[in-house]
Amino acid sequence: MARPSTQQQRRQDVVNAALAAASEHGLRELSLTDVANQAGVTRGALLYYYQDLEAILVEAHAAGMERVVTEREALVQEKQSATEKLTVAIHAGLPHGPDDALMRLLYEFDMLAGKSQLHDELVRKLYDAQLKLYRDILGEGVADGSFTLTGPLDTIAMNFVALEDAYGLHIVAGGSVTVAEALGAIELFAEQVGARVTR
Template sequence: MARPRNQTQRRQDLIAATIDTAGRKGLRALSMTDVAEEAGLTRGAVLYYYEDLESLLVEAHRAGIERLGERRDTLVRGVDSSAEQLAVAIRTGLPDGPEDALMRLLYEFDVLAGTSQVHDELVEALYRRQLATYTSILQRGAASGDFAPRTSIETLAMNLVALEDAYGLHIVVGNSLITVEMAEKAMREAAAGLGAPPGDTP
């Protein structure tokens, strides 16, 4: 009975190796051999679990979205007020910097949208998760009186996701004119200007 558990763990290890390696090398330069070396396996051993690189990339894309979304949602749930939750959501939705391998990889996966139905669906899944995080915070804040949105909550949430994606892309490509701190400040000011002032980041 131990074999299925071992196979599950091995698949998880391969997905982690794919995320780490692709984050460093980029999708265009990634090979199955690279993943195998990162995982400490032979290329043939990797092919035992995944028939090709594309099937492994799909699982890595799905796992990356879950890792990013769950990390943020956990941190948001860790604070009480809607204003603090919005501050946490803004900060943790941005990359840590150009070296943020997971965020850089997720942006690269966006390039695959339009070439693969599965990747199209995963890009949309990430967007829906981002939208849901902001929407739920804004709804709670409006209900409690912490926020007084000057536009619909749906539109405000969409704008925050759009800013998050745009600033995040500049950060991961290393645009020296936009730092993480500048992007966070700009998003906070935009939210405040539309009636949802974030609190201090815990």
């Protein structure tokens, strides 16, 4: 297997530094200097690989989103039944707790939507991935008789995404909702719309 080039590795190091610095300072206060300090390099060294802070953040957003989407889909595919898949999707779609830095950053990145076409595309890509995951699971459950949905499949899938996004934001933004409370609420919704989960 070919080894990644030095430039690729340096760019990845910068992305990792940006994620760490953003977790510490928050996106609104983040500066190029913060990322440089986290990476242990000069601002000039960063600008050799990236045009500006925005370019770094776009790549950091994409990297963080890819990890969340890919890992979640892999966990779901390990399960056999639609019921098990739905349960795993719900659990993996929420932050681990108020200190889940990556999930907090993804919510902060959402606030950049409307300010950058690239961020807009990434936000849409994440939403599309969430929606497709729930649609596929619900469709599988309907096809094998596990689920008897009480409304349109697409609408129910949209509501799953809306619930996990809303509860997830409250989990990381001050902990006004606990992970257990969010899981209970989403699982109750699943049962109310005719989709079963495992307890």
